[in-house]
Amino acid sequence: MSAVATTSPNALVGDPLTAERPAERLFEPPRPGGGVSLEDLVLGAWEDLSREGQAGCPVCGGQMRRATACACEDCDAELT
Numbered sequence: 001m002s003a004v005a006t007t008s009p010n011a012l013v014g015d016p017l018t019a020e021r022p023a024e025r026l027f028e029p030p031r032p033g034g035g036v037s038l039e040d041l042v043l044g045a046w047e048d049l050s051r052e053g054q055a056g057c058p059v060c061g062g063q064m065r066r067a068t069a070c071a072c073e074d075c076d077a078e079l080t
Contacts, residue, residue: 045079 041058048055053066062074070079 042079049079 045055045058049066049070055064057064057072057077059077060075062072064070064072
């Protein structure tokens with residue numbers, strides 16, 4: 001048994017309109033010109049908690065308070 005790979009005469013190799021983009025990864029640094037890394041979100045929350053006693057949750061955007069053991073009031077995520 002044998003197989004032969006062929007291309008369609010109508011298909012363009014490397015056509016940017018049909019090429020799939022790689023999925024965004026959670027731990028990659030932001031691309032130049034946009035985005036915030038996970039590390040930046042967590043460090044920002046720590047700084048806000050230590051300075052102001054409250055911060056936005058890096059997981060869901062809810063409210064975290066130092067008085068509640070640095071736990072989110074909405075999703076229960078904790079910074080420890």
